[in-house]
Amino acid sequence: MSCKALTYIDFVLGLMEEHPVVFVFDGVLLYEPSSAGDEIVLLFGCGRIAPPLIEYLNGENYQMIVATSVMSELDNVMPRLSSPRLVSCHHVDMNNQQQSQQFLEKFVPKATVVVSLLPPNFHYTIAKACIRHRKHFFTCSYITDEILELNEIAKAHKLLFLNECGLDPGLDHMITMKMVDEVVQKGGVVRELVSLCGGLPSPQDNDNPLGYKLSWYPLGVLQATKHGAKQLVDDEICYVQAGHVFHKANVQREYMGADIGVLEWYFNRDSTIYAHIYGLQGQGLATLFRGTYRYPGWCETMKAIGDLKLTSEDIISSEMQHKCKTYRDFFAFVLGIAQDDSFPSTLSQLLQVYILF
Known part of the structure; x- marks a missing residue:
């Protein structure tokens, strides 16, 4: 299936429009159009990345159930909503097994779509509840082996379990597929695919020593510094050992123009798995890697933080x-x-x- 460049929110709304996008994967219809009106989005988590989703869906007059362990996170969101009556807020501690299971069994059946913006270790528990109650499930996180094990079950029940639909991973995949489809449709062949992106403060607001501002799960930022990387370069599989992505030999710099100046980038996880996902396996692809942009000094600083054992768990x-x-x-x-x-x-x-x- 050709995949146009949709955002995370477009995917969610596509499920709930009167004439929605039809999602097909490997020939299996995952979502069938139905009448709109009573659709409910159940959102787990109300941290740094949740408010824009809440505000957007509220502006489109969709009902939402927001589940969070910190009710005060909603204090700055609710006053900005055009229709706050459409949003109900509930406390749940997902670390409390009994409480979380009771919450899942009560609220997942009420939802049309379930979105988890919690840390990745909670996704599988929520996903299993979605299987039990036949609900669609979305996350921004990298897909895990646990979630992948649910793939055939989800397809059998015509459920869409969509992962990796944030910025990176997410928008990078969508833009890549749009470009790949355009090349192939014109009879071209993709020989080299390099995808670099990053969420950074704008130059005028780049006002701290790290050159970075937290826009997502803070622990996730530190955990990401410990990954290794694997990429395809000139038909050779290259590895970067876990914890070594910030070594000088593995960090590149690139001039981004007068407004931004120089950025540095480092290799991002296992890029080779996307050759198949992008439909490029065995199609002449010689180079494939993904990377993350940061302002200069980030990699050196993160390496030092790692060397000091400050990312140890x-x-x-x-x-x-x-x-x-x-x-x-x-x-x-x-x-x-x-x-x-x-x-x-x-x-x-x-x-x-x-x-x-």
Whole structure:
């Protein structure tokens, strides 16, 4: 099926229009048009990326059920809505298994479409509830093996389970498919496909040392720094070891014009899997990789943060809590550096920078 460049919201609305987009995958009709009027969007999560979706759907007069563990997240959203009566807000702690299951069994049956903007570890539980109650399911996150296992079941029940429909991954896929379709329709062959994008503050608002502002799940930003990468370059599969994507040898720079200046970019996860998804497997494709743009200095900073073990998700031991009273104590403990006069020079050598104490 040809895929035109639709946004996440277009996909959701397409399911609910009186004459919606018809979704077909591998010859299976996933959504059949039905009359509009009583459709309900059940949204899990009301963090940084949820308000635009809530405002947009509310402006189109769709009913919404918003589930969040932090009700105060809605305080800044509700006053901006044109029809707040269409939005009902409910508290649920998805970390509480009993509470979350009760909520899923009560509210998923009421929905037409279920959207999860929670951290990825919650998607599978919600997706299984959508299978049980025959509901369509959307996320912005990378598809996981767990979600992929539900693919055949979802298709059998004519359900659309749509993942990777945010910015990256998401809009990059849609734009890529639009371009690939245009090339193929004109009789061309795609030999090289490079997709680079990134969510960055505008130059006039780039006013902090990181050159970055959090627009999504903060922990996800740090977790993303620990991935490796895999890409196809001149018919060769190339790997970047996990935790090494920010090494200088793997970081590229590109001049983006006078308004933006120079950006740096690094390889983004496993790009090779998209050769098949984009319909380019065995079609003469020699190069395929995806990358993420950042302002200069981001990669060096993230490498240092990783080297300092600040992205570790290990449980803090009672011994560490007892011994570490200062930042210096902490770094000495986790890095195994002696607490003596050599500490500054040892840490400087580790980070390959000069540290002034």
